[in-house]
Amino acid sequence: MSHATPHTLLVRGARIEGQDATDLLVRDGIIAETGTGLSHPGATIVDADGLIALPGLVDLHVHLREPGYEASETVATGSRAAAAGGFTTVFAMPNTSPVADTAGVVEQELALGEAAGYVHVQPIGAVTVGQKGERLAELGAMADSRARVRVFSDDGFCVFDPLIMRRALEYVKAFDGVIAQHAQDPRLTEGAQMNEGAVSAELGLTGWPAVAEESIIARDVLLAEHVGSRLHVCHLSTAGSVDIIRWAKKRGVNVTAEVTPHHLLLTDELVRDYDARFKVNPPLRREEDVLAVREGLADGTIDIVATDHAPHPAEAKSCEWAAAANGMVGLESALRVVHRAMVETGLLEWSDVARVMSRTPAQIGRLDGHGTPLHAGQPASFTLYDPRPARTFGLGDLRGRSKNSPYLGRELPGEIRWTVRTGIPTVVDGAVLETPGVLA
Numbered sequence: 001m002s003h004a005t006p007h008t009l010l011v012r013g014a015r016i017e018g019q020d021a022t023d024l025l026v027r028d029g030i031i032a033e034t035g036t037g038l039s040h041p042g043a044t045i046v047d048a049d050g051l052i053a054l055p056g057l058v059d060l061h062v063h064l065r066e067p068g069y070e071a072s073e074t075v076a077t078g079s080r081a082a083a084a085g086g087f088t089t090v091f092a093m094p095n096t097s098p099v100a101d102t103a104g105v106v107e108q109e110l111a112l113g114e115a116a117g118y119v120h121v122q123p124i125g126a127v128t129v130g131q132k133g134e135r136l137a138e139l140g141a142m143a144d145s146r147a148r149v150r151v152f153s154d155d156g157f158c159v160f161d162p163l164i165m166r167r168a169l170e171y172v173k174a175f176d177g178v179i180a181q182h183a184q185d186p187r188l189t190e191g192a193q194m195n196e197g198a199v200s201a202e203l204g205l206t207g208w209p210a211v212a213e214e215s216i217i218a219r220d221v222l223l224a225e226h227v228g229s230r231l232h233v234c235h236l237s238t239a240g241s242v243d244i245i246r247w248a249k250k251r252g253v254n255v256t257a258e259v260t261p262h263h264l265l266l267t268d269e270l271v272r273d274y275d276a277r278f279k280v281n282p283p284l285r286r287e288e289d290v291l292a293v294r295e296g297l298a299d300g301t302i303d304i305v306a307t308d309h310a311p312h313p314a315e316a317k318s319c320e321w322a323a324a325a326n327g328m329v330g331l332e333s334a335l336r337v338v339h340r341a342m343v344e345t346g347l348l349e350w351s352d353v354a355r356v357m358s359r360t361p362a363q364i365g366r367l368d369g370h371g372t373p374l375h376a377g378q379p380a381s382f383t384l385y386d387p388r389p390a391r392t393f394g395l396g397d398l399r400g401r402s403k404n405s406p407y408l409g410r411e412l413p414g415e416i417r418w419t420v421r422t423g424i425p426t427v428v429d430g431a432v433l434e435t436p437g438v439l440a
């Protein structure tokens with residue numbers, strides 16, 4: 001357990017969600033007061049002139065690799081990466097070893113997060129035993145456990161069997177859970193190396209067609225409608241998928257969808273260099289898809305941004321393209337990428353960023369007390385972001401164990417200056433603290 005005590009902080013002149021400069025007094029882990037000209041004897045003064053205050057970011061989709069794959073990441077290192085990116089809550093995918101498919105493993109994950117102390121680590125439970133797609137896991141036991149699991153996913157794999165998917169959707173209704181689907185028809189993507197399109201044809205690489213994602217999403221929104229349950233679509237990546245979600249929502253289906261920062265910014269043209277940092281599942285798509293997912297996020301069809309932070313050690317990425325692992329780290333860069341793709345383009349305001357990167361992800365995960373607005377009486381979990389700098393993203397920006405970021409060497413706007421979780425600073429003046437709450 002982290003025994004750090006909350007600090008008394010007086011944040012001066014922060015622009016809450018991009019609005020006019022306001023002071024925030026933080027005491028006992030909550031926001032005690034907001035207003036102008038606040039003072040408090042003994043408080044640590046935080047000069048936030050020109051900084052944007054956002055509610056602590058919430059990521060519904062990360063891979064922390066522990067237990068089992070600690071050479072790639074641990075809960076502690078991934079939590080540090082999350083804090084560096086302005087996050088105060090992350091949802092951890094269950095594709096660990098052992099798979100998080102029992103109450104015991106999800107409670108272990110929760111405890112590892114508490115021990116690290118940087119962010120709240122909320123476990124996601126597997127839908128099927130061992131993520132094998134054959135039998136439902138102990139969903140009820142995970143829901144009733146100390147981890148209070150509400151999100152279930154076989155992410156990394158698609159729940160392909162429609163009867164298993166139907167049963168899972170039915171089961172989670174009892175406790176208001178949600179099935180988060182990795183939408184990928186495995187037969188249509190056998191041997192796939194990149195997006196199927198003009199670039200894959202030119203390079204002679206086996207393609208991952210958009211229809212392999214869209215056909216599963218179409219099936220699942222109909223199943224969710226049929227059983228009256230809640231579906232969440234992970235890392236939606238194609239223009240056609242946006243159309244299907246838009247149609248489903250209009251029809252009243254209880255569906256939410258996420259997009260990753262990389263699908264908002266990068267295209268399959270990057271594969272031409274065979275740099276495996278750009279190999280990811282679902283793959284980087286066409287320019288038309290990037291524009292469509294941006295539009296979908298702007299008009300509310302897509303509900304949230306989630307990173308799909310997927311650490312891999314150097315040897316899994318420095319090999320030839322065909323053998324390289326899928327996935328990118330994304331926690332440290334997410335807010336800066338969303339700034340570039342969505343705010344600089346005029347598609348989102350900072351209040352929208354607070355919605356898609358904090359409030360709504362917490363709501364989808366049914367996590368009370370997270371993603372709450374920066375009002376008096378609410379938990380003091382926030383990030384202070386400086387939108388002014390534009391710097392090259394470098395190795396020094398990466399605080400997790402793996403370095404497989406597609407943004408290394410690329411200029412990105414902004415800088416995370418402070419992250420505070422329930423009154424406990426984790427990032428101070430742009431530097432992650434060695435121990436949460438212990439200022440140097």
Ligand SMILES: [Zn+2]
Nearest residue numbers: 155156182234
């Ligand atoms: Zn996935």
